[in-house]
Amino acid sequence: MTDLDQLSQSLARSLKRLRTERGFTLDALAARAGVSRGMLIQIEQARTNPSLGTVVKVADALGVSLTGLLESDREPAVRLVPADRMARLWSTAAGSHSTLVAGAEAPGPLELWTWRLMPGEGSASDPHPTGTTELVHVTAGVLTLTVDGTDHEVPAGASAAFESNVPHGYRNDGGEPVEMTMAVSVPPAPRAPH
CATH class of the missing domain: 2.60.120.10 (Jelly Rolls)
Incomplete structure (x- = not known):
C-alpha cells in the first residue's frame, strides 16, 4: 500500500468517525464545508484523493486540525512525530x-x-x-x-x-x-x- 493509499484510508476512517461524533449528516457537513455530498461519500469510501483545499474545508467544518482529520487513532498524551x-x-x-x-x-x-x-x-x-x-x-x-x-x-x-x-x-x-x-x-x- 502506498503512502497516498494509507493517507486515503486514514482520512476515510477519520472523516466518518468525526462526522458521526459531531452529529453531522452527509448533507449537513457538505453544506457547512462547501463541498459536494458526493465528494464526502468518495472520501469516506477512500475512492478519491481530494485536493488540499477540499481537505482544509472539511477539517474547518468539523472543527479539527488537518492532523486530527488525517489520523484515525486517538492521540496519546504525548505524540511524537518522526x-x-x-x-x-x-x-x-x-x-x-x-x-x-x-x-x-x-x-x-x-x-x-x-x-x-x-x-x-x-x-x-x-x-x-x-x-x-x-x-x-x-x-x-x-x-x-x-x-x-x-x-x-x-x-x-x-x-x-x-x-x-x-x-x-x-x-x-x-x-x-x-x-x-x-x-x-x-x-x-x-x-x-x-
Whole structure:
C-alpha cells in the first residue's frame, strides 16, 4: 500500500468517525464545508484523493486540525512525530512545498507547518472560519503575504500574525527561496444542532 493509499484510508476512517461524533449528516457537513455530498461519500469510501483545499474545508467544518482529520487513532498524551511521518500536503515541480509538522486540538485545532516557496511561486487560501489566527515566521528570503487583497513584505527574521478568515496567500516575488514556519489556530466548531 502506498503512502497516498494509507493517507486515503486514514482520512476515510477519520472523516466518518468525526462526522458521526459531531452529529453531522452527509448533507449537513457538505453544506457547512462547501463541498459536494458526493465528494464526502468518495472520501469516506477512500475512492478519491481530494485536493488540499477540499481537505482544509472539511477539517474547518468539523472543527479539527488537518492532523486530527488525517489520523484515525486517538492521540496519546504525548505524540511524537518522526520526520518520515510528517505530511507534505502541497508541492510543485520547481520545489515549493508545505509540510504539516504537527497538530493538536487545544481547545480547537492548532497546526504547525514548514513552507518552502521557490522564486515566482505562491499558494492562495480560501478564508478560514472566523476566529482563525495564523502566525508566520520567515527564516529565509522575503515572503509576500497577501491578506484580504493587501500585500505585506515579511523579510527573513521577521514574523507576522493575522486573522485568516479572509482570502489570503503566500508568494515569493524574490530571487531566492522563501522558507517559513507557520502556526494556525482554528476555533472549535460548534456541534450540529439536534
